[in-house]
Amino acid sequence: xxxxxxxxxxxxxxxxxxxxxxxxxxxxxxxxxxxxxxxxxxxxxxxxxxxxxxxxxxxxxxxxxxxxxxxxxxxxxxxxxxxxxxxxxxxxxxxxxxxxxxxxxxxxxxxxxxxxxxxxxxxxxxxxxxx
Numbered sequence: 001x002x003x004x005x006x007x008x009x010x011x012x013x014x015x016x017x018x019x020x021x022x023x024x025x026x027x028x029x030x031x032x033x034x035x036x037x038x039x040x041x042x043x044x045x046x047x048x049x050x051x052x053x054x055x056x057x058x059x060x061x062x063x064x065x066x067x068x069x070x071x072x073x074x075x076x077x078x079x080x081x082x083x084x085x086x087x088x089x090x091x092x093x094x095x096x097x098x099x100x101x102x103x104x105x106x107x108x109x110x111x112x113x114x115x116x117x118x119x120x121x122x123x124x125x126x127x128x129x130x131x
Contacts, residue, residue: 001020001021002019002022002035002049003018003019003050003051003052005048005071006043006047007047007048007077011046011077013073013074013077015043015073016050016072017039020035021035022035022036022049048067048077050070053070054066054069054070055070056068056069056100056101057083067082067084068084068085068100069084069101074087075087078095078097081095081097084100085102086101086102088102089115092105092117104120106122108122109124111124113125
């Protein structure tokens with residue numbers, strides 16, 4: 001069993017399906033080279049395989065990471081880096097292919113901080129009240 005992401009014309013993930021394992025070529029219909037091609041033909045959209053066990057460019061079980069992340073509906077596929085990105089959290093965030101995620105223009109400090117999109121800066125959460 002493998003998972004496949006269905007993409008729209010802007011390379012946004014609009015659906016994720018369960019399909020045939022990419023190594024199962026015995027049942028692959030003749031005129032297709034792989035399952036991505038087969039599902040693309042059925043869906044009439046671009047289809048890319050995605051790894052359920054890949055997050056932030058790391059494989060959860062110690063295997064080889066594949067395409068950065070497991071595809072999420074609302075996320076996107078970057079064809080230049082061959083990476084799935086989660087949905088963009090803020091308009092000012094940029095892609096970081098090393099971790100296959102979106103990052104702010106300023107590195108997040110350690111601790112409890114939130115991103116202020118208006119100032120494009122990390123701001124510390126208020127300290128909890130003391131009694």
